[in-house]
Amino acid sequence: MPTKAAQVRASGSPVYVIAGFLGSGKTTLLKRALAHELERGIKPAVLMNEFGEVDVDGALLHDHPRSNDIELQSLLSGCICCDLSGAFTEKVGHLLKKTQGAPLFVETTGLADTGQVVVGIEKALAQHSARARLASVIVMVDAPRFLKLGAYWPAADDHLKQADTVVLNKLDQIDDRQAALVERRVRSVNPAARIVRAIHADVPIDRLLERPAGRRVAQIVTGTIKESTAGYRSGSFKILRPFEPDRLGRWLRRYQRSVVRLKGYVRVQGRQGMQEVQWVMGSLSIAPYQGVKQSQAKIVVIGRRVAWQRFLEGLERCLVWPRRRVVRRRPAGKRVSQ
Numbered sequence: 001m002p003t004k005a006a007q008v009r010a011s012g013s014p015v016y017v018i019a020g021f022l023g024s025g026k027t028t029l030l031k032r033a034l035a036h037e038l039e040r041g042i043k044p045a046v047l048m049n050e051f052g053e054v055d056v057d058g059a060l061l062h063d064h065p066r067s068n069d070i071e072l073q074s075l076l077s078g079c080i081c082c083d084l085s086g087a088f089t090e091k092v093g094h095l096l097k098k099t100q101g102a103p104l105f106v107e108t109t110g111l112a113d114t115g116q117v118v119v120g121i122e123k124a125l126a127q128h129s130a131r132a133r134l135a136s137v138i139v140m141v142d143a144p145r146f147l148k149l150g151a152y153w154p155a156a157d158d159h160l161k162q163a164d165t166v167v168l169n170k171l172d173q174i175d176d177r178q179a180a181l182v183e184r185r186v187r188s189v190n191p192a193a194r195i196v197r198a199i200h201a202d203v204p205i206d207r208l209l210e211r212p213a214g215r216r217v218a219q220i221v222t223g224t225i226k227e228s229t230a231g232y233r234s235g236s237f238k239i240l241r242p243f244e245p246d247r248l249g250r251w252l253r254r255y256q257r258s259v260v261r262l263k264g265y266v267r268v269q270g271r272q273g274m275q276e277v278q279w280v281m282g283s284l285s286i287a288p289y290q291g292v293k294q295s296q297a298k299i300v301v302i303g304r305r306v307a308w309q310r311f312l313e314g315l316e317r318c319l320v321w322p323r324r325r326v327v328r329r330r331p332a333g334k335r336v337s338q
Ligand SMILES: Nc1nc2c(ncn2[C@@H]2O[C@H](COP(=O)(O)OP(=O)(O)OP(=O)(O)O)[C@@H](O)[C@H]2O)c(=O)[nH]1
Pocket: 020, 021, 022, 023, 024, 025, 026, 027, 028, 029, 057, 109, 110, 140, 169, 170, 171, 172, 173, 198, 199, 200, 201
């Protein structure tokens, strides 16, 4: 019978993202997950990202009694979701080569755009490893401070929407009624996520590292829709991948009567840099974006009687997805002509 470690190798490296706002308990959870893996004889890999120049959390792991069994890399002075994205793809690739099937944990900075981090991981997996997979996105929530978080960090909801599991942490600092309020709020933002309650990130790690059934790869169009006047509604959305322009044109033509306006700056397959997209009642134009430098693609859509969920799902299908590298094995002793 294969050992547990061998089973892990057979199915390729699972990659776990541990995200959450500053101080929510990401490193506390990471340490628990590492201890759990090491106990089972598995040597995990870690990619830490710190916004500052000092690798405080990385240093804590270097001091770990079994630090020699942990493959650790850090990315400092920036965020893997934007300014370090190239280095991030490279480091993920490098670590996946070393892990040989053991899990890779990616701890983001507390300010990272989790959606972009997920896109970066998918890109790295497509480039470097046909067998590794994004297993799960775990978002830590500092429960006592969560209801006030929106004031500090307007992107908090977008980030929660990416989670497969949300850990409501620091429950020793609030009572049951407050915990229930936080849970209800989290549930309203991401009804599909599994929610786990914790103190000092003490969660059943086995269950946490299970691959959730039917993981949505990433929510790549995120945003909110608001009621406007005269029956119109408007939505603002972040777009995490480049558009395939012909597909976008075909999809929008279906909405000639209901989507009256769409504009923004996006990335487009085959074109360098950000592009300005303009749709005015049936007419689409795409041209190089001349405005102030933007790192995040965004659009605004205005429409009436639009089935928004369907519209957004269709919009996601107009985006370009990374291609998996296919490893073809040659049968021994035979040349394969392609
Ligand atoms: N009271 C209490 N403190 C906690 C809990 N979980 C973590 N902490 C403490 O909160 C502080 C921050 O925890 P970390 O795990 O470092 O948080 P982090 O999200 O990694 O922090 P950054 O990397 O700076 O964003 C530490 O002092 C932890 O010991 C908890 O459930 N209750």
